[in-house]
Amino acid sequence: MKREEWEAICDKCGKCCYEKVDLGGGIIRYLDEPCQHLDTETNLCKVYGIRQDAEPDCIQLTEDLVRDLGWLPEDCAYVRYMRHQDTLAAVHSAAVHKKRSRNSKRRR
Ligand code: SF4
Numbered sequence: 695m696k697r698e699e700w701e702a703i704c705d706k707c708g709k710c711c712y713e714k715v716d717l718g719g720g721i722i723r724y725l726d727e728p729c730q731h732l733d734t735e736t737n738l739c740k741v742y743g744i745r746q747d748a749e750p751d752c753i754q755l756t757e758d759l760v761r762d763l764g765w766l767p768e769d770c771a772y773v774r775y776m777r778h779q780d781t782l783a784a785v786h787s788a789a790v791h792k793k794r795s796r797n798s799k800r801r802r
C-alpha cells in the first residue's frame with residue numbers, strides 16, 4: 695500500500711494524541727492532557743510533517759505497530775482496518791485449507 699493510501703485510513707480523530715497511562719493487565723487509560731502539538735479545535739497535528747522531530751515520543755504507525763502497540767483507541771481507524779484485514783486473511787486461509795483438504799480426499 696502506498697504511503698498516501700495508508701495515511702488516508704486515519705480518520706483524524708486525534709484520540710491517540712492524548713497522554714495515556716498503562717494500568718497493567720492490558721488496561722490503558724487516556725488522560726485529558728493532549729500532546730502540546732495537537733490543535734484541539736480541529737484534532738489535527740500542528741507539526742505533522744516534522745512530528746517525529748518535534749515530539750520524540752510520537753511514532754509513525756505501521757501495520758505491525760498497529761497490531762502490536764495495544765494502546766491505540768479501540769475505535770481507531772487503523773485498529774479497525776487491521777482487524778478487517780486479519781479477518782479477511784483468516785477467512786481466505788480457512789477456504790484454502792478446506793479446498794486442499796477436499797482435493798486430498800478425492801485423490802485417495
Ligand atoms: S506530535 Fe504526534 S502525538 Fe503530538 S499531536 Fe502531532 S501526531 Fe499527535
Ligand code: SF4
Nearest residue numbers: 704705708710770771
Ligand atoms: S486514533 Fe487512529 S484514527 Fe484517530 S487520529 Fe489516531 S491514528 Fe488516526
